[in-house]
Amino acid sequence: MSSDRRSVLQAALGTGLGMLLPVRARAQSADPRDARPQEGDRLVYADGDQKGKPVKPDALPVGGPPVTAMPQDAASGTVRDGSRLNQILLVRLDPTRLQGDTTTRAAQGVVAYSAVCTHTGCDGFAWTPEKQAYKCPCHDSEFDPADGARVIGGPAPRRLAALPLKIVDGQLIVAGVFTGRVGATSN
Amino acid sequence: MNNKNVLKWMLCAVGFAFAQQAAAYDAVTNERLLKPEPQNWLMYRGTYNGFGYSPLDKINTRNVKRLVPVWSYSTGQVEGHQAPPIVNNGIMFISTPQNQVLALNAKTGDQIWQYKREFADDVQHPHPTNRGVALYGDRVYLATMDAHVVALDASTGKVVWDTKVDEYKNSYYFTLAPLIAKGKVMVGSSGGEFGIRGYVAALDAETGKEVWRTHMIPGPGEPGNETWPGDTWKTGGVSVWITANYDPELNLAYWGTGNAGPWPADAHTGDNKHATSVVAIDPDTGKIKGSHQYHWNDNWDWDEVSAPVLIDVKRNGRNFKGLVHAGRDGYLWLLERKADSIDFVEGKPFVKHDVIIGLEPTTGRPIYNMDKMLKIGKEVTICPSHWGGKDWPPEAYNPKTRLLYVPLQQNLCTTMAGEAKIAPYAAGKRYVGTDASKTRVFPREGADHIGEVQAWDMDTGKLVWTYNFPDMLPNWGPLLTTGGGLVFGGGSADRKFRALDAKTGKLLWEFKTNSGITGVPSSYMVDGVQYIAVQSGWGVDAQKMTGRLNDSLKTKVVVPQGGVVWVFAVK
Numbered sequence: 001m002s003s004d005r006r007s008v009l010q011a012a013l014g015t016g017l018g019m020l021l022p023v024r025a026r027a028q029s030a031d032p033r034d035a036r037p038q039e040g041d042r043l044v045y046a047d048g049d050q051k052g053k054p055v056k057p058d059a060l061p062v063g064g065p066p067v068t069a070m071p072q073d074a075a076s077g078t079v080r081d082g083s084r085l086n087q088i089l090l091v092r093l094d095p096t097r098l099q100g101d102t103t104t105r106a107a108q109g110v111v112a113y114s115a116v117c118t119h120t121g122c123d124g125f126a127w128t129p130e131k132q133a134y135k136c137p138c139h140d141s142e143f144d145p146a147d148g149a150r151v152i153g154g155p156a157p158r159r160l161a162a163l164p165l166k167i168v169d170g171q172l173i174v175a176g177v178f179t180g181r182v183g184a185t186s187n
Numbered sequence: 188m189n190n191k192n193v194l195k196w197m198l199c200a201v202g203f204a205f206a207q208q209a210a211a212y213d214a215v216t217n218e219r220l221l222k223p224e225p226q227n228w229l230m231y232r233g234t235y236n237g238f239g240y241s242p243l244d245k246i247n248t249r250n251v252k253r254l255v256p257v258w259s260y261s262t263g264q265v266e267g268h269q270a271p272p273i274v275n276n277g278i279m280f281i282s283t284p285q286n287q288v289l290a291l292n293a294k295t296g297d298q299i300w301q302y303k304r305e306f307a308d309d310v311q312h313p314h315p316t317n318r319g320v321a322l323y324g325d326r327v328y329l330a331t332m333d334a335h336v337v338a339l340d341a342s343t344g345k346v347v348w349d350t351k352v353d354e355y356k357n358s359y360y361f362t363l364a365p366l367i368a369k370g371k372v373m374v375g376s377s378g379g380e381f382g383i384r385g386y387v388a389a390l391d392a393e394t395g396k397e398v399w400r401t402h403m404i405p406g407p408g409e410p411g412n413e414t415w416p417g418d419t420w421k422t423g424g425v426s427v428w429i430t431a432n433y434d435p436e437l438n439l440a441y442w443g444t445g446n447a448g449p450w451p452a453d454a455h456t457g458d459n460k461h462a463t464s465v466v467a468i469d470p471d472t473g474k475i476k477g478s479h480q481y482h483w484n485d486n487w488d489w490d491e492v493s494a495p496v497l498i499d500v501k502r503n504g505r506n507f508k509g510l511v512h513a514g515r516d517g518y519l520w521l522l523e524r525k526a527d528s529i530d531f532v533e534g535k536p537f538v539k540h541d542v543i544i545g546l547e548p549t550t551g552r553p554i555y556n557m558d559k560m561l562k563i564g565k566e567v568t569i570c571p572s573h574w575g576g577k578d579w580p581p582e583a584y585n586p587k588t589r590l591l592y593v594p595l596q597q598n599l600c601t602t603m604a605g606e607a608k609i610a611p612y613a614a615g616k617r618y619v620g621t622d623a624s625k626t627r628v629f630p631r632e633g634a635d636h637i638g639e640v641q642a643w644d645m646d647t648g649k650l651v652w653t654y655n656f657p658d659m660l661p662n663w664g665p666l667l668t669t670g671g672g673l674v675f676g677g678g679s680a681d682r683k684f685r686a687l688d689a690k691t692g693k694l695l696w697e698f699k700t701n702s703g704i705t706g707v708p709s710s711y712m713v714d715g716v717q718y719i720a721v722q723s724g725w726g727v728d729a730q731k732m733t734g735r736l737n738d739s740l741k742t743k744v745v746v747p748q749g750g751v752v753w754v755f756a757v758k
Contacts, residue, residue, distance in 0.1 A: 047613065084356070084615065085309050120266075121311035124617035126624040137380075137623040138313045139727075140734050154734060155748075186265075186285060186315075187306045 033082030036182070037071035037163055041174040043112070044079060046070045046087060052079065054171045055090060057108040065127045066091035066134070066145075068115055071174055085182045087115035087123055088163055089134065090172070091145055097132070099147040105164040105179075110172060112163040113149045114182040117141055119156040121184030134160075157185050212342045213276045215322040217369060221435055226712035228274045230430075231319050231364040232581060233709065236497040237432035239583035240668050241710035245717035246757050247671030251686050251696045253757045254719065258296030262287065262750035267316035268724025269665075270364065271707035272752060275322055278341070279711075281722065282317040282364075283750055286331045290344060293720075294713040296754065300344030304331055310355055314377060316727050318430070319364030319707065321372065323392045330361035330374045336390055338372075348395035352376075352388055357614045359383055364430045366440060368470045371398060375427025379445040379490070382422035382618035387431075387442055387468055399473030403427065403444050403461045411460025419455045422612045424448035425462045429492040429579050434508070437526050439467040439476055441497070441510060445490040449620030451605035452486035452560045459484055463491045465510060465522070467529060479529040482516045482553045486561040487542065487601075488573040489515040495522065496584050496591065501646045502532070511645055513537060513582050513593040515575025516553070518546075519643060533648060537641060538576040538597050539631065542569050563620065564607045570600040572628050574732060581707065583666035583674065588689050590642045590651055592674050594662045597655075598634035602627040628732060629739035630659065638662025638679055642692060652692035657681075659740065663729035667708035667719070675719055677704020680733050680746045684708075684721060684753070700753055703746045705729050716756055724750030 043055045046068040055069050069088045071080045080086045095109040102111055113134075115123050122138035133152060134143045141154030149160035161182045164175040215229060223229045225242045232239045246254060262268065266284040272293075273280045279293040286304035291297065310333050321328040326347055327339040334353035337346060352374065353359035358381030366373045371389040379385065388400040403425040405411040415423055426445035433440045447455045447462040460478075463485045467477040481491050495510035500521065510522040510529065517540050521533040531551035536543070543553040561567050577595045584591045604625040612618055630637060638656030643649070656662055656679055664678020673695070674687040682703050686696040706722035725733075725746040733744050 047610065083309055084311075116311075120313065120315045121309070122313055122617075123311075126622060128624040135624050137617060137619070138311075139731055140623075155730060183308050184310070184312060186312070187308050187310055 031082055032073055032076070032078050033080055035080055036086060036178060037080065037088065037174045038073070039174055039176055040074050041071035041080070042074050043069040043088060043090065043172040043174065044072045046081070056170055057092060057110045057167060057172060060090065060092035060110060062092050062094055062109060063132065064091050064129060084123065085114070085116055089113050089115040089125060093132065093146050097146045102146060102148050102162070105162050107165040107167045107172065110165060111145050112165050113143070113145060113160040114163070114178060116183050117156060118158045118160060118185050119154070121187065212278065212325055214325050215275060220367065227276060228271065228709040228711050229322055230273065231271060231707065232430070232432065235368070235433040235435060237494055237581070238496060238586070239581055239666055240585055242670040243710050243712055243717045244670035245712070246669065246673065246719060248673065248688055248695060250757045251671070251673060254686065254696055254698070254755045255758050256698070256753055257718070257756045258754050260289070260291060260296050260752040262289065262722070262724065262752065264724070264750045265726065265748040266724065267726030267729070268706050268722035268750040269316045270319035270722060271709045272720035272722070273320055273322060274709065274711035277713045279720070280320050280322070280327055281752055282320050282329060283722070284315045284317060284726070286317055286329060288320055288327060288329055288339060288344065290341070291752070293711060293718070302339055302344045306333060313380065314362050314727050316362055318362055321365040321367045323367045323370070323372070326392070328365045328367065328372050328392070330363060330365050332360050332362070334359045334361055334376070336365065336372060336374055336395065338392070338395060350390055350395040350397070352390070352397065357383070363428050366430050366433060367392060368433050368440065371470050373431070373440065373470060375442060377426050377428040379424035379426035379448055380617055380619050381615065382448060382612045383424060383426060384421055385425040385427050385445060387427055387473070389470065389473060401468060401473040401475060403466065405460055414458040414460040416456055422618065423455055423459065423462070426490070427492060429494055432494045432497050433470070434497055434524065437524065438469060438471065439524070440470050441495050441524070442466050442468060443492040443494045443512070445492050446485040446488055449609050449618050450486050450488055450561055451563045451609070451620045452484050453562045454609060454620055455484070457484060463489060463516070465491070465495050465512065465529060467524070476527055477525070477529040479522055479531060481512070481514050481518070481520055482543065487569055489575045491515055493577070493579050493581060495520070496582055497524070498584055498591070498645055509645065511584070511591055513577040513595065515578055516543065517571045517576030518543065519593070520551070521645060521648070535648065537593065538571050538595060540571065561603060561605050561621070563605045563609060566602065566604040566625065568600060568602045570631055571596065572599040572601040573603060574599070574728060578663070578728065580663055580665040580678065580705065583668040585668040585689050587670060587672070589644065589646060590689065591645055592666050592668055593641045593643065594664050594666055594676055594678055595639050595641060596637055596661050597639050598631040598637055599661070600629055600631055627739060628735040640666070640674065640676065640687060640692065654687055654692040654694065661729070661732055661736070663705045665705070665707040667710060669710055675708045675721070677706070677721065677723065679703065680744050682723070682746065684723070698755070701747065701751045702749055703729060719755045720752065722750055722752050724748065
């Protein structure tokens with residue numbers, strides 16, 4: 001066999017093998033715990049003393065620190081904690097600082113974003129009060145929540161997905177789906 | 188062609204190519220692993236003793252100036268390319284971030300096959316890298332970011348078996364190259380920042396079935412459990428993320444272990460047995476046959492995962508089997524390895540130090556400046572930095588010069604703060620106990636450089652030469668040394684790959700690559716031509732340090748990302 005033909009075969013082989021390998025299930029299951037936040041979901045504390053209780057905007061200090069929340073199906077009470085990709089960062093900011101689309105997505109100055117970094121999928125963000133910014137503990141990516149969580153430092157390739165909010169009966173309610181894909185860009 | 192025919196054709200192609208390649212592949216036997224041929228690089232550090240040494244001498248101090256790239260290959264990945272090019276009789280195996288494995292023709296750089304792992308969308312990559320594959324029989328073994336071990340057919344890349352070793356959702360993950368000895372594929376778990384309980388596990392190379400698992404933190408009833416207060420043994424970290432070295436005579440593998448977590452000292456008051464230690468494990472049974480803790484109650488993130496190099500030392504008229512480890516704690520440790528113990532011989536600081544102020548003379552137990560203990564709600568400034576004197580990039584030892592070469596960071600310090608209150612452990616969540624927004628990394632006042640390569644004579648315990656990196660560049664470069672009297676390494680943000688004279692430390696050659704090099708270099712020979720190979724691809728901690736130094740030095744150093752395999756030869 002000529003080396004050219006072998007190369008063609010090897011290229012085909014590579015492609016073929018890729019298609020023959022078992023594909024890991026990527027689709028979300030039908031379990032409502034795994035579903036991404038839906039319009040009408042309540043937001044409840046993800047951890048700490050108030051875990052599972054609804055987050056009220058007045059309980060959040062202006063200027064941070066943020067809290068981590070989970071979406072809860074309002075009808076059934078099911079907390080959608082089946083996936084770490086459902087973690088939501090909430091922080092209340094001075095409404096006059098909000099820019100662009102962030103203004104319309106916010107409710108009483110509270111803004112919501114995916115709590116999973118777009119770089120390599122880490123969570124557990126730190127809060128830098130002097131910058132009013134999220135900082136990923138893994139690789140120091142920084143995001144500005146007043147401006148759509150755009151990247152202001154570090155290696156993250158894109159902003160965090162935003163989650164529109166509204167307030168109903170004094171509680172934070174999801175007003176739409178995530179504005180983009182959540183999780184690591186490379187997965 | 189309809190779908191059925193496409194499938195048939197591909198299956199035929201698989202079978203045909205398998206037959207073509209299988210005949211050509213030289214199986215890796217126990218005997219070959221014990222004594223690899225000079226032209227090959229069959230494992231992470233080339234040989235079981237961890238020397239990082241190639242006896243090849245066609246490239247040497249006289250002709251290295253004529254070293255030029257002969258081929259390169261883009262991996263298609265970003266982040267940290269840290270794996271050595273592993274070579275078996277003309278076939279090179281590379282692993283990259285995203286758990287891709289490439290089999291390449293080592294002479295021409297043409298691809299033979301590619302394996303690429305598909306990850307679920309919630310898999311995180313806190314350390315986006317992979318440090319290499321292992322070879323055994325006619326298979327290639329890879330430990331994955333979602334805590335599996337995969338055996339691939341060395342001729343085709345086809346998956347032979349895929350074993351789930353742990354649950355990635357609980358933040359157990361693998362970045363190391365497996366160690367294979369006597370048919371056991373041994374891996375250790377990363378996840379020290381997530382409250383794991385670290386371990387080494389062995390799988391049967393043939394079947395993929397787990398044979399044993401040995402946790403590093405002693406459980407209740409095991410000696411040393413009392414050094415872990417309360418339930419801290421369940422979540423105290425002590426990850427294992429660098430390949431061990433192996434002594435076939437003693438039949439012991441020497442694993443370096445990670446730090447205790449969460450970081451603040453008072454989150455795990457006590458010595459914390461087997462954290463920041465070397466642990467000797469029998470590969471047949473998984474039993475621990477000895478250990479030595481470099482430093483107790485770590486609270487500075489000073490992992491000691493880099494495995495000690497197995498050097499026979501001549502000291503004061505006595506020859507003994509040594510273990511040599513340049514620690515993240517900034518000390519160069521010399522230990523003696525025996526069938527049932529590891530004994531302290533000597534420890535010396537190789538960087539300026541303000542935390543360890545001395546050693547107890549018979550045991551080597553460090554004496555600390557207690558003001559430097561990171562505690563809950565307390566801020567400290569330490570030198571060396573929390574990345575330590577020497578992080579994971581391996582040392583190299585040249586049996587011709589009898590010198591040990593150490594890549595290190597001099598003159599760096601960290602300020603960090605323990606959280607006022609550490610949230611309780613939750614599976615899969617970060618469990619570090621520091622406020623990342625307050626961490627600062629900066630050079631010591633008056634420092635004129637950071638990165639160094641030091642050469643030590645372990646027979647005399649003396650520093651022989653030092654090569655200082657220019658322009659305040661840190662050194663994240665694993666080292667290779669050769670029979671040609673050379674030391675190769677990259678490691679700096681200026682993207683350079685360098686060759687130093689192994690006897691004098693003089694810079695003999697350098698080449699600017701596409702990105703920064705944190706890859707382990709290797710050397711091999713095909714058809715009588717010696718090659719030097721390394722991956723260039725900046726990322727992980729090297730990138731993080733660059734960003735933090737940019738903050739403290741008000742600089743704007745940028746290192747482009749993207750992995751490339753570089754192969755050099757003398758023309």
